[in-house]
Amino acid sequence: MKKVPIYGLMAEFDSPADLVKAAHRTYEEGYRKIDAYSPFPIEELAEAIGFHRSGVPLVVLVGGILGCVGGYMMQYWIHVINYPINVGGRPFNSWPSFVVVTFETTILFAGLAAVFGMLALNGLPMPYHPVFNVPRFAFATKDRFFLIIFSSDVKYDRAATRRFLESLEPRSISEVPS
Numbered sequence: 001m002k003k004v005p006i007y008g009l010m011a012e013f014d015s016p017a018d019l020v021k022a023a024h025r026t027y028e029e030g031y032r033k034i035d036a037y038s039p040f041p042i043e044e045l046a047e048a049i050g051f052h053r054s055g056v057p058l059v060v061l062v063g064g065i066l067g068c069v070g071g072y073m074m075q076y077w078i079h080v081i082n083y084p085i086n087v088g089g090r091p092f093n094s095w096p097s098f099v100v101v102t103f104e105t106t107i108l109f110a111g112l113a114a115v116f117g118m119l120a121l122n123g124l125p126m127p128y129h130p131v132f133n134v135p136r137f138a139f140a141t142k143d144r145f146f147l148i149i150f151s152s153d154v155k156y157d158r159a160a161t162r163r164f165l166e167s168l169e170p171r172s173i174s175e176v177p178s
Helices: 016-029 056-082 095-121 135-141 158-167
Strands: 006-013 034-037 145-150 172-177
Touching: 006 016, 006 135, 006 158, 016 034, 016 145, 056 095, 135 145, 145 158, 158 172
Parallel strands: none
Antiparallel strands: 006 145, 006 172, 034 145
16 A cells, blocks of 8 residues: 655644644744644734745835836837937937836836735645645634644654644644645
8 A cells, every 4th residue: 555645744723822822832842844724814823933024025126127127128129229210309218208118017017026926935826735635624714723844844753743742732633644
């Protein structure tokens, strides 16, 4: 019989306070690849699992800069190199007339970078996730709170991690198959 690799160990808790307390202890214990699931947002939870910043603002900035440079260079190429037309004696490279399109391409590229950058950094679209293999995870949308320690964590050891999770006094512990 084929042995299924383990994605991680998941502990189920009854209240948000228990989940936050367990997440703090897990992070203090040295586990870094952890995640938590709850039916509603919990403000302290992101800090408890060690999530600090996302890369989306940087992606948006790079997208905006590329849009700005791209919009300006497109107009420069059209008006100066490819099809120069002398209108009213103005110079071919009349930057004030390029401002509107440059601004619009900056906004367009920054917005597209925000959407696609957020999707890429979140690993979406993800039509399948291993946590859905755990039958009790269906309660994550109702009234239960879950903490998972991924098997890819450096400190992960199946037996030691299970003992650690048992010390947190969860409602149940489940192995999450890949």
